[in-house]
Structure formats: C-alpha cells, structure tokens
Amino acid sequence: xxxxxxxxxxxxxxxxFTPLKExxxxxxxxxxxxxxxxxxxxxxxxxxxxVIYRYLMYQGFxxxxxxxxxxxxxxVGDVDTGAEDKMTKAARLEMLEPMEIxxxxxxxxxxMMDVFNNLPPSIEPRATGHITEQIRMxxxxxxxxxxxxxxxxxxxxxxxxxxxxxxxGKLSGKIIDDLLAESRDDLKNQDEKxxxxxxxxxxxxxxxxxxxxxxxxxxGFPGWHLECSAMSTKYLGTEFxxxxxxxxxxxxxxxxxxxxxxxxxxxxxxxxWMHANMLLLNGKKMSxxxxxxxxxxxxxxxxNDFFSKAYSPMVIRFFMLQAHYKSTLDLSDDALLAxxxxxxxxxxxxxxxxxxxYSGQGNxxxxxxxxxxxxxxxxxxxxxxxxxxxxxxxxxxxxxxINSFKSGHISLDTITETTFxxxxxxxxxxxxxxxxxxxxxQGGGSGNGEVVNGLMDLVINIRQHARSxxxxxxxxxxxxxxxxxxxxxxxxSEGSTWKID
Ligand code: AMP
Ligand code: ZN
Numbered sequence: 001x002x003x004x005x006x007x008x009x010x011x012x013x014x015x016x017f018t019p020l021k022e023x024x025x026x027x028x029x030x031x032x033x034x035x036x037x038x039x040x041x042x043x044x045x046x047x048x049x050x051v052i053y054r055y056l057m058y059q060g061f062x063x064x065x066x067x068x069x070x071x072x073x074x075x076v077g078d079v080d081t082g083a084e085d086k087m088t089k090a091a092r093l094e095m096l097e098p099m100e101i102x103x104x105x106x107x108x109x110x111x112m113m114d115v116f117n118n119l120p121p122s123i124e125p126r127a128t129g130h131i132t133e134q135i136r137m138x139x140x141x142x143x144x145x146x147x148x149x150x151x152x153x154x155x156x157x158x159x160x161x162x163x164x165x166x167x168x169g170k171l172s173g174k175i176i177d178d179l180l181a182e183s184r185d186d187l188k189n190q191d192e193k194x195x196x197x198x199x200x201x202x203x204x205x206x207x208x209x210x211x212x213x214x215x216x217x218x219x220g221f222p223g224w225h226l227e228c229s230a231m232s233t234k235y236l237g238t239e240f241x242x243x244x245x246x247x248x249x250x251x252x253x254x255x256x257x258x259x260x261x262x263x264x265x266x267x268x269x270x271x272x273w274m275h276a277n278m279l280l281l282n283g284k285k286m287s288x289x290x291x292x293x294x295x296x297x298x299x300x301x302x303x304n305d306f307f308s309k310a311y312s313p314m315v316i317r318f319f320m321l322q323a324h325y326k327s328t329l330d331l332s333d334d335a336l337l338a339x340x341x342x343x344x345x346x347x348x349x350x351x352x353x354x355x356x357x358y359s360g361q362g363n364x365x366x367x368x369x370x371x372x373x374x375x376x377x378x379x380x381x382x383x384x385x386x387x388x389x390x391x392x393x394x395x396x397x398x399x400x401x402i403n404s405f406k407s408g409h410i411s412l413d414t415i416t417e418t419t420f421x422x423x424x425x426x427x428x429x430x431x432x433x434x435x436x437x438x439x440x441x442q443g444g445g446s447g448n449g450e451v452v453n454g455l456m457d458l459v460i461n462i463r464q465h466a467r468s469x470x471x472x473x474x475x476x477x478x479x480x481x482x483x484x485x486x487x488x489x490x491x492x493s494e495g496s497t498w499k500i501d
Pocket of ligand 2: 029030031228245253
C-alpha cells in the first residue's frame with residue numbers, strides 16, 4: 001500500500017495519510033439538500049470525492065463512505081429577518097409534502113450520480129431519519145455547558161467554546177479575537193442569540209412549519225450543521241479519518257460541526273478535512289441563486305444558452321478530472337470541446353491497446369523503462385493529494401506510446417511482455433476503476449467496454465476457426481448477426497477487425 005498525502009484544510013498543509021485503523025478508512029462527505037435538482041457544480045464536488053473513494057479502494061483500503069441527504073433544517077435567507085427552511089419553501093412552491101420533495105430530488109440526485117458513474121456511498125443517512133440522535137447531541141451540548149435555550153430554541157455558545165478550546169476558527173481561518181470583539185459591540189442587536197456567531201442547534205417551529213418534531217424544548221427541528229455531526233458520529237464514531245465537502249461549506253457549516261462534536265463528545269471529529277473547489281461559469285461560482293447554473297441535462301441535450309452543442313456525461317466527467325480537485329474549474333465551450341477530443345483519444349488508445357497482442361522478443365530498452373516510469377508517476381500523482389490532472393497528463397504520454405505501437409512506429413520488441421501486460425492492465429485500471437470513466441464509444445461501461453472487447457475477440461476467433469475449416473455458413477451467420485447489431489467485420493490478410501457503426 002503506497003503512502004497517500006492529503007492536503008488537510010485543518011492544518012493548511014499536505015500531510016501523510018495514516019488511517020486510525022490500519023487498512024480501513026472512514027470518510028464522511030456532506031451530501032445534497034434535496035429541495036431542487038443538482039447543478040453541474042454540485043456534481044463536480046461529488047465526482048471529486050468519488051475519485052478519492054475509488055482511489056482509496058484501489059489502494060486496498062476498506063472504505064466506509066458516508067454521504068448524507070439533507071432533507072430538513074437547511075434554512076435559506078437571513079435567520080434574523082425570517083429565514084425559511086429550504087424543504088418547506090420547495091414544498092410550498094410545488095404544492096407537495098416535504099417528504100415528496102425529498103423523494104423527488106433524492107431520486108433525481110441518484111440518477112445523476114449514476115449518469116456520471118459516481119459510485120453510491122456505503123451509507124446514505126438522511127437528517128429526518130436521525131432526529132433522536134440529533135436531540136441527544138443537543139442535550140449533550142447543553143449538559144457540557146456549550147449551549148443555552150431561549151424560548152424553545154437552543155443555541156451553541158461559540159464564545160464560551162472559543163474560550164475553552166483553541167479549535168474554533170481554525171478550519172476557516174476566522175480570527176477568534178474578532179469574534180470576541182464583536183461580542184461587545186453587537187450584543188444589543190441580538191434578540192435570542194447572545195452573540196452573532198452563536199448558531200441554532202435546535203430551532204423552535206411555528207405551528208405552520210411543515211417539518212417539526214417533539215423535543216425537550218418543545219416542537220422544533222434541528223439546525224442544519226447538527227445533522228452531519230450526529231450522523232458522522234453514529235456511523236463512523238466520534239473520531240474518523242476524512243471529512244469532505246465543497247469549499248463553500250468550510251464556514252459556517254464545517255466550523256460549526258467541529259464545535260458541536262467537541263462540545264458534545266469532547267472530540268474533534270475528522271483527522272483530515274478535505275475541500276473540493278468550485279465549478280465556475282464566466283469566472284463566478286456556479287449557483288442556482290446567482291442565476292448562473294447549468295443543469296447536467298442542459299449539457300447532455302445541448303439545449304442551453306451557454307454552449308454550442310451537446311456533451312456526453314463522460315466528456316463532462318473527463319473535463320472535471322482534468323483539474324485537480326482543489327483548483328477552481330471554469331466551464332466553457334472551448335474547454336468542453338477540448339475535453340471531448342481528449343476523452344475520445346484516451347478511449348481510442350485504450351481500444352488499440354486491448355487489441356494489441358504481445359509480439360516482442362522480451363527485450364527491455366529505454367522504452368520499457370519509460371513506460372514503467374510513466375505508470376509509476378501516474379500512481380505517484382494520485383498519491384500526491386489525488387492529482388487527477390497530472391495523472392491524466394502521464395496517461396496521455398502513454399497514449400502516444402500506444403499509438404506508436406499500434407502504427408508500428410515503435411516495435412513491441414522494445415518492451416518486455418511483463419511491461420506490456422502491466423501497461424494493458426494498469427492503463428485500463430486507471431481509466432475505468434480509478435478515474436471512473438466509462439467507454440461511451442463502446443456502448444457504455446468500463447466494464448462494458450472490456451466485456452465487449454473480450455466477447456468480440458471470442459466471436460472473431462470462432463469465426464476464424466469456421467473460415468479455416470471452410471464452414472462458410474457459420475462464418476456468414478456470425479457476420480450477418482453482427483451486422484444486425486451494427487457491428488461491421490472487415491476481413492484482411494492479417495485477420496479480421498471489427499467496429500461499431
Ligand atoms: P448543497 O446541496 O447546496 O448543500 O450543495 C451540495 C454540494 O455541492 C456541497 O458540497 C457544495 O459545496 C457543493 N457545491 C455547490 N456549488 C458548487 C459549485 N459551483 N462547484 C462545486 N461544488 C459546489
Ligand atoms: Zn454537512
């Protein structure tokens with residue numbers, strides 16, 4: 001197992017990754033609030049963590065990946081001037097039950113994750129299914145002196161917490177002296193909260209609020225930050241390995257999660273905090289409320305104002321992987337056109353490589369060393385904070401080599417059979433298992449691409465046998481049947497080749 005280095009947002013440094021339990025990883029990623037369809041920006045963050053999940057598994061870790069569904073408690077607007085719950089607002093606008101809203105958009109989210117070939121998490125807990133755990137956490141926070149109740153709501157006391165612990169503000173870089181200074185100036189503006197940075201962990205529900213539960217403080221609902229604290233603790237323990245989410249969740253969401261966990265359990269939850277950077281459109285963070293979001297379907301259909309044509313899900317996934325997860329990424333027509341070319345070159349090289357059989361003499365030369373070095377470097381790039389951008393650039397140098405082998409420009413004599421087999425296996429592993437791409441040019445799956453290649457080798461072999469024994473009926477039958485499936489076979493002096501029309 002190689003040593004992976006992770007940029008830890010908590011220390012601001014790249015650190016060697018040592019899991020709490022050898023060979024196992026507990027990873028929690030904040031999931032979507034299911035009150036509307038996910039836009040491409042959301043999809044980028046989930047894809048970033050999908051690759052991290054895949055790579056950890058590829059390296060042999062047993063990963064428990066928990067990604068929640070937020071279906072209650074996420075407020076929109078200003079809390080002080082009448083914020084509304086996102087689920088309640090959507091339910092009102094669409095004239096549906098909040099749980100119908102949750103169901104509708106959870107299904108849509110799952111479908112989109114599938115389309116982008118993001119693996120499902122090991123556990124997908126939802127906030128409304130964990131009210132008991134959240135109430136217990138509020139009680140613990142109150143018991144430990146870090147919360148206070150006012151008129152049916154419970155607030156987290158950030159000032160007391162900051163005085164007792166030096167963790168508050170660490171993740172987001174907020175300076176606690178500023179928070180303390182504010183406490184003197186702004187107290188008069190607060191009605192229930194003792195300090196502006198205090199936040200609600202339990203919110204009193206007015207009778208008209210659609211989602212509410214009984215609690216020791218009266219009917220109410222949990223604050224948004226609380227669900228992630230309660231569910232990560234339940235499924236991964238009070239301390240676990242990795243906590244992830246989009247950059248924009250650092251503050252207040254993740255900062256407050258740390259405060260809640262420390263306040264309730266006396267333990268900072270995650271050892272490594274990872275933040276994926278934003279997808280931008282015209283240089284600005286893609287967001288629905290800012291009116292600059294692109295929905296995945298709009299790109300798949302080409303039906304949108306920003307782009308000249310349609311792009312397939314795998315071209316978009318490839319486009320996302322061309323950037324490191326910690327860099328911002330600008331969505332543009334030019335970038336997608338380039339990604340489309342790159343994606344097809346990669347898939348074609350993969351098909352060429354799978355179609356090659358080793359015909360060398362087992363000599364090792366400079367070429368052999370270069371191929372091994374490039375493969376090692378691609379893995380080293382992934383070990384270095386999951387740098388898919390750099391790993392892809394190594395794969396493209398390998399694409400040039402593969403194309404040269406195919407054209408005969410470089411002879412397979414220059415590499416050993418071991419290197420040839422390694423290249424075949426790891427090039428394919430990288431594209432499909434680690435980067436999670438699918439071969440759309442071969443009718444779908446990674447897996448499918450390989451299966452189709454394997455099946456076609458078999459079919460062509462059987463047909464070759466039939467031809468050698470002059471069994472023209474079987475040979476023609478196979479060709480005609482394949483034709484019906486839009487697969488053309490071309491017979492040449494070197495054997496038969498096939499292509500999907
Ligand atoms: P939400 O449903 O708003 O909680 O967002 C779900 C996830 O998408 C969170 O991890 C956000 O940080 C992330 N996210 C939101 N906007 C973008 C964006 N423009 N680019 C990348 N990730 C985003
Ligand atoms: Zn969260």
